[in-house]
Amino acid sequence: MQAPPIRIARIRLAQGQIFWREVGKGSTIIFLHGALTNGSQWLPILDQLGCRYHCIAPDLLGCGESESPPAAQSIHSQAECLADYIEALHLEDVYLVGHSMGAWIASHYAIAHPERIAGMILLAPEGVDLPDRHQRWAQELQLTSPMPLIPWGLKLIKPFSKLFNRHHRISQLLDYRHQLLACPTSCRLLFKRREAEIAQEMLNEKLGDLKTKILVLQGGQDHPMQILQSKTYTKLAPYAKLRMLKNGGWDLVEQWSEQVAREIEQFLVTTVTRR
Incomplete structure (x- = not known):
């Protein structure tokens, strides 16, 4: 039906x-x-x-x-x-x-x-x-940082990444950054609040x-x-x-x-x- x-x-x-x-x-x-x-x-x-x-x-x-x-x-x-x-x-x-x-x-x-x-x-x-929570969210924090040194670095090395077989991984990270930036509310709820606020919930x-x-x-x-x-x-x-x-x-x-x-x-x- x-x-x-x-x-x-x-x-x-x-x-x-x-x-x-x-x-x-x-x-x-x-x-x-x-x-x-x-x-x-x-x-x-x-x-x-x-x-x-x-x-x-x-x-x-x-x-x-x-x-x-x-x-x-x-x-x-x-x-x-x-x-x-x-x-x-x-x-x-x-x-x-x-x-x-x-x-x-x-x-x-x-x-x-x-x-x-x-x-x-x-x-x-x-x-x-879980004990690894901070580690799990560290990447997201870095990718969405107001001083996005890691994304800049990824963009700089992307043209050369095929030489090191890392092109796919770098493209994935840059696409993930774009997804994160498109969802600011989710980023705040998950990892962009004070630790005390998150821990309480x-x-x-x-x-x-x-x-x-x-x-x-x-x-x-x-x-x-x-x-x-x-x-x-x-x-x-x-x-x-x-x-x-x-x-x-x-x-x-x-x-x-x-x-x-x-x-x-x-x-x-x-x-x-x-x-």
């Missing part, structure tokens, strides 16, 4: 105007995108589930076509905006699907509002503190309070530290289950949309049956 046409809408909240895509009827699923993208990331999933479920994919505050608020942002403020958004649309008993940064925001919302959540599916969730000490059924989807070919992060999340959240997609990488939504859609639907069917 083919999904009906996708609708677009906007609503003004206290934090700013939110833009979203919406399709279908039935149980409501809200999809929260990852760091370097927007709600359009979920279009392949909406095409597959929109004929059976009410699917909503907003652009997070400051991303895509949603407004950037004048006040400083945090994961907590994004979760508060999500709460106001769900309240404004009069939604109850929703399922949250979050990828990366979106999973971090979804978790904060679920901890604060357990009565409004029917369940969560999280893909490669961010927000679990890490989930390690909070996941034990999650009383929601959670399915964590993780690509088996993703970075080892991301795999460890998903395993740690699952260990700390009492009702979380980890599902490893053996051949999947970091781009589960884009490259494994059919399998992700099946996992989401199976989770919803199982959750409804047991309630």
